[in-house]
Amino acid sequence: MSAISDGLLAQLRGLLGGAVHGQNIAAGIRVRGISAQLGWLVDLDVDDAPLTVEIVPIAAARGHKVHTVRFALGYRTPTTVDSIRALAATRALARIVAEHESETDQPPISTTQRIRELTNDDDALVAVDGPLPYYALNPYIGCTIGCRFCYAQSRLQPLRLRTGASLTPWGSWVDARVDLPERLAAELASRPPRPIKFSPIVGDPYPAIERRHRITRRCLCAIALASPGWTAFVLTRSAAAADDLETMSQAGRIALGVSLPTIDDEVRAHFEPRAASIAERLELLAHARRRGVPTFAVVQPMLPGSPDALADALAQHTSLGVSLDVLRGEEQAGPLFDPPAYAAARATAWQAERVEDLRSRLQARGTPIWQDLPEASG
Numbered sequence: 001m002s003a004i005s006d007g008l009l010a011q012l013r014g015l016l017g018g019a020v021h022g023q024n025i026a027a028g029i030r031v032r033g034i035s036a037q038l039g040w041l042v043d044l045d046v047d048d049a050p051l052t053v054e055i056v057p058i059a060a061a062r063g064h065k066v067h068t069v070r071f072a073l074g075y076r077t078p079t080t081v082d083s084i085r086a087l088a089a090t091r092a093l094a095r096i097v098a099e100h101e102s103e104t105d106q107p108p109i110s111t112t113q114r115i116r117e118l119t120n121d122d123d124a125l126v127a128v129d130g131p132l133p134y135y136a137l138n139p140y141i142g143c144t145i146g147c148r149f150c151y152a153q154s155r156l157q158p159l160r161l162r163t164g165a166s167l168t169p170w171g172s173w174v175d176a177r178v179d180l181p182e183r184l185a186a187e188l189a190s191r192p193p194r195p196i197k198f199s200p201i202v203g204d205p206y207p208a209i210e211r212r213h214r215i216t217r218r219c220l221c222a223i224a225l226a227s228p229g230w231t232a233f234v235l236t237r238s239a240a241a242a243d244d245l246e247t248m249s250q251a252g253r254i255a256l257g258v259s260l261p262t263i264d265d266e267v268r269a270h271f272e273p274r275a276a277s278i279a280e281r282l283e284l285l286a287h288a289r290r291r292g293v294p295t296f297a298v299v300q301p302m303l304p305g306s307p308d309a310l311a312d313a314l315a316q317h318t319s320l321g322v323s324l325d326v327l328r329g330e331e332q333a334g335p336l337f338d339p340p341a342y343a344a345a346r347a348t349a350w351q352a353e354r355v356e357d358l359r360s361r362l363q364a365r366g367t368p369i370w371q372d373l374p375e376a377s378g
């Protein structure tokens with residue numbers, strides 16, 4: 001299989017009519033960068049403060065505040081830009097998109113391949129600004145673990161169509177970014193260090209094909225060889241990360257985390273049938289700690305199961321602590337919440353209460369709780 005380019009960055013450039021990197025699009029509003037890995041994102045400076053605007057095909061609009069004929073735009077929160085200026089910047093961008101959108105019609109379907117090898121010409125590291133700025137790194141886009149609640153799917157499925165691929169169900173496709181390690185190595189030598197988060201939004205770094213391509217492993221090796229200012233955080237629902245504990249351990253500045261939405265493996269099997277069992281995930285963390293690899297966990301979404309037992313496991317197995325987050329919409333998982341044992345968990349109030357309950361249990365155990373990154377990484 002030869003590698004192909006997904007062309008998404010070129011389409012975004014077309015949509016913006018060349019308004020990229022350093023160009024003013026309105027008074028006090030300048031384009032700082034664009035990327036196409038976490039969705040179509042345009043980084044702006046608005047009166048010298050950073051603002052990120054997402055552009056999605058209109059069919060994927062979910063609370064995006066500004067619409068053109070074919071696309072919807074919305075700015076990311078939290079941001080330090082006030083809401084009136086943020087909306088003005090989003091509208092300024094929408095005017096440019098409206099001018100050019102008829103030139104970027106969706107390409108005809110050219111492939112039904114579910115596993116693709118892709119090359120890209122965009123940055124390997126995607127800068128994400130916030131209280132703790134970091135880079136996102138995505139060895140794979142799409143995911144064959146296929147959790148039905150995964151919020152990546154509504155962002156990625158419409159964009160996948162724009163790469164000329166047929167629409168196949170979430171969980172049945174993945175794009176392997178085969179040239180990523182080489183591009184990463186070059187950027188590690190030239191860009192200012194920030195913590196790197198592996199696959200925070202668009203996939204898992206350990207789909208089954210990682211054992212063939214070893215893209216994640218080769219990226220970890222590049223980080224291990226880079227200057228000591230570079231740190232990384234790898235988050236997975238797969239036990240295959242154990243393959244790379246040697247590399248992580250030798251690097252000394254790569255942390256490993258698992259997603260752990262429940263302690264009950266029956267619940268896990270109901271909601272995440274293709275992901276590693278709870279026992280495998282805890283063993284992975286225990287193994288990592290024995291090797292001296294810092295460990296963390298992300299509890300998202302909240303799923304039923306004993307909160308006390310979950311807090312015990314999180315306290316025991318994480319050295320860097322835990323991040324907590326709620327269900328971000330049911331996506332394709334609606335029927336999974338229908339059985340009486342799971343029905344309460346679909347409610348926003350139940351999710352919020354479980355976060356607070358878990359938070360107090362973790363605090364009582366002295367386990368750090370953080371939002372975007374462990375505090376120690378800032």
Ligand code: SF4
Nearest residue numbers: 143145146147150203
């Ligand atoms: S493992 Fe992560 S990226 Fe993959 S489907 Fe599940 S939640 Fe989404």
